[in-house]
């Protein structure tokens with residue numbers, strides 16, 4: 511067992527840095543301070559820019575923000591208690607209530623701290639505190655400290671982006687003549703491209719370049735054996751039955767994509783969404799992004815719009831054509847972008863129905879929800895020390911607004927829904943199989959379908 515607490519009512523304990531040597535411990539001890547140091551450096555490097563834009567006030571803001579961030583880094587490294595947020599942003603109250611709930615649970619304030627509390631909680635909290643430090647210092651309140659890395663990630667993946675756009679254009683130009691089997695083949699490929707796009711996050715690498723350099727299509731065959739759970743057939747049949755149902759009821763099929771990272775991963779998600787619409791598998795795609803800069807590379811509304819603008823402006827025929835198509839999907843309401851504060855809170859998704867009932871109700875309108883990436887997976891299964899053979903449905907603990915599928919490369923030591931012996935075999939060959947980012951899952955759950963566990 512990786513966590514110290516005992517299992518309560520069949521639900522295992524949260525992963526936590528209190529287990530010395532665990533991945534959570536190493537993350538809190540090493541990776542988070544590294545990320546914070548980079549944040550501080552970035553703000554400092556931009557001092558002149560702040561001066562040019564805001565004069566002396568910009569310099570003061572830079573100094574004070576760095577002061578707050580250094581203070582937080584010190585709190586983290588010396589395992590100080592988690593403290594309430596002091597900004598007046600809409601979600602501050604909710605964060606502070608969450609803190610109080612944890613304090614009550616443990617009986618004292620000291621025990622809610624960087625190394626003693628659930629890893630998921632403190633890691634999310636760090637990003638919210640970064641936001642607070644900037645927010646408290648106008649005129650640089652809106653500065654996205656991760657923007658440079660995200661932009662760089664996009665440009666460094668240009669070759670792969672062009673390849674995938676050319677591939678998509680090839681499919682689209684002949685889409686009416688494709689048989690159902692051919693559509694299925696294309697669907698499978700693009701689902702896997704979107705899956706492996708998740709390798710390109712900048713949080714696991716603590717901000718180091720992690721862009722896509724090879725052809726995303728050519729590598730699919732060799733990557734296939736690394737997909738530990740592959741429910742893509744069920745995802746396909748869910749879409750087909752939604753389509754049949756929509757035809758008979760004269761309604762539409764809606765797919766939601768809960769986005770993860772900007773850069774190459776976002777492009778792969780947009781490509782998948784484009785295919786879903788042009789093939790008629792879906793009539794509407796709702797994208798869900800983050801309302802504040804998050805986990806280094808996650809998509810914000812600005813990143814989303816910027817990526818589409820860049821695609822349109824590319825000096826590459828297919829890419830630019832596709833960019834214009836994306837813009838018109840947004841204009842026509844075929845695509846829409848949404849953000850909700852719940853995505854940047856520390857809750858497990860099983861809390862969504864109670865803590866963000868509007869978002870839960872919204873997701874219930876989808877025929878399929880795709881959850882991208884590692885952090886979303888951690889939140890889906892509560893970031894708990896589950897046995898690897900526990901069913902995905904069990905680990906979701908009642909969360910299931912609609913049929914859902916996680917597309918995730920493994921970057922944290924939590925994984926459910928494996929065959930007996932599968933995890934042991936992996937461990938014997940590669941002890942870090944859950945955290946090295948080499949493996950992936952396409953894991954489906956629907957409360958309507960026959961449960962898999």
Ligand SMILES: O=P(O)(O)OC[C@H]1O[C@](O)(CO)[C@@H](O)[C@@H]1O
Nearest residue numbers: 711713714883884885886921922
């Ligand atoms: O972008 P993703 O796939 O959610 O990954 C985020 C990364 O941050 C973590 O959540 C923790 O740092 C890892 O589990 C993961 O490597």
Ligand SMILES: [Mn+2]
Nearest residue numbers: 711770771805
């Ligand atoms: Mn991410």
